[in-house]
Amino acid sequence: MNVNMDTSIYTPETKERFNQALNNTYKVINENVDSSTILETKQELLDSINNLKLLANFDYLGSLIKECKNLDESVYAPATFEKLKDKLQEAEMIYNDKNSSQEKIDSICEELIEAKDKLIFKSDKTDLIALVDKVNKLDRSLYIDVCVEKLDIYLNKAQEVINDENANEESVLEAYENLSDAKDLLVTKESYEHLQELITKALDIDESKYTEESIKLLTDKRKQAEEAYKESVPQNDKVQKAILELEGALNALEKKIDYSQLLAIISKAESIDQTKYTPSSLLRVNNEVLKAKALIDKADVTQEEIDEMVTTLSETVDHLVLKADKTKLEELISKIDALDMSKYENTDSLIKVLNQSKEVLMNEEATQSEVDQAYEMLNASYKQLKLKSDNIEITEIPTQSTNKTDKNEQIKTGDTTYLNMIGWSLLIMMSCLGIFFIRKRVY
Incomplete structure (x- = not known):
């Protein structure tokens, strides 16, 4: 299975081990x-295959070594160049060892670059002078006192090195590195106070409201933050790291799922008197109740989902539409349905409005304003009815009523029966009187 393997891409050491194991296998066969013995030989071959390591990429390391070798040692301070030479020697050993791992190559590249960047020109205090000038221009009021005090110690030492004509390159380098580190580690009052606020906030958290895992993370990051805060001379990198991680732990706090509000609104929705509301609005509520119950059974539900459902279901319940009161409209329709339309004129308009009103009456989704409007239109059409003249009968003469409202209502509906009947009565009475006098004269 492995005799034709391309071993050119692996390190010489692991390749040699594989070839040896393969040869031993031939001998056993x-x-x-x-x-x-067979089993041992087989396992040895398997181990050699599993331990094969790919050849690392030496190109960048080779170019870096070449660049460092081309530097003019005479222009640099011996102490700084010696450090570079040490790293260069180590880099060449790794470069010449083809069994070197990629991780090892990358690491020596970083170290070689760092040593190169820290080179200081011989008898040249330019960088140190520039750094001292930069530090002197800092606004010390922005930083906490202990950090400023430490900075001033290294600033004074750096100034002494600058003023010392006989200072060697090593002392210049040391002064530069110490002052540079002290400057970089300055902690601002703002960030220090912010870290304190975060620690206090973390301590005030009600742990009972959050999951055990998120509380554990918060506790660990808070303790690390307290260590960075309580150092005799706090360091900016540690303070910034503590701020970042503690803020992350606070933001990652996960609340325990609270179903109480959701269960309460579900109970409220299910206790609604469904006879009072329109079917469509009830359907919306019932659909949301089903969704809410499904959410309770969901395995990976979040508090955010629960809260959103509480809001949605509450709004749906609040927007339930009451059924309209159709009593007056129903009574008026019944009254008109009882009329003998053949006795009246201009009934077409009334019948049209009546049919429209019946549609509103049958519509369970009709609003109160729609019902009231239908009633007003139907009532107005009803009042416009007029009896046909050929439907007048003497027997239908109504008794006089003292109720002004009834008379007005008769006049408003165009009912002239009352006046017609009075005329007919007078005519009959005069006829009777005429007959009476004629018969008297005869006798």
């Missing part, structure tokens, strides 16, 4: 050996 061609010799009369026991089963334990």
Whole structure:
């Protein structure tokens, strides 16, 4: 299975081990050996295959070594160049060892670059002078006192080195590195106070409201933050890291799922008197109740989902539409349905409005304003009805009523029966009187 493997891409050491194991396998195959030897040989071959390491990329390291070798040692301070030479020697050893791992190569590249960047020109205090000038221009009021005090110690030492004509390159380098580190580690009052606020906030958290895992993370990051805060001379990198991680732990706090509000609104929705509301608005509520119950059974539900459902279901319940009161409209429709339309004129308009009103009456989704409007239109059409003249009968003469409202109502509906009947009565009475006098004269 492995005899034709391309071993050119692997390190010489692991490749050699593989070839040796493969050769041993051939020997076992061609010799009369026991089963334990066969198994040992097989395992040795498997181990050699599993331990094959790919060749690392030496190109960048080679170019870096070449660049460092081309530097003019005479122009640099011996102490700084010696450090570079040490790293260069280590880099060449790694470069010449083809069994070196990529991780090892990357690491020596970083170290070689760092040593190169820290080179200081011989008898040249330019960088140190520039750094001292930069530090002197800092606004010390922005930083906490202990950090400023430490900075001033290294600033004074750097100034002494600058003023010392006999200062060697090593002392210049040391002064520069110490002052640079002290400057970089300055902690601002703002960030220090912010870290304190975050620690206090973390301590005030009600742990009972959050999951055990998120509280554990918060506790660990808070303790690390307290260590960075309580150092005798706090360091900016540690303070910034503590701020970042503690803020992350606070933001990652995960609340325990609270179903109480959701269960309460579900109970409220299910206790609604469904006879009072329109079917469509009830349907919306019932659909949301089903969704809410499904959410309770959801395995990976979040508090945010629960809260959103509480809001949605509450709004749906609040927007339930009451059924309209159709009593007056129903009574008026019944009254008109009882009329003998053949006795009246201009009934077409009334019948049209009546049919429209019946549609509103049958519509369970009709609003109160729609019902009231239908009633007003139907009532107005009803009042415009007029009896046909051929439907007048003497027997239908109504008794006089003292109720002004009834008379007005008769006049408003165009009912002239009352006046017509009075005329007919007078005519009959005069006829009777005429007959009476004629018969009297005859007798």
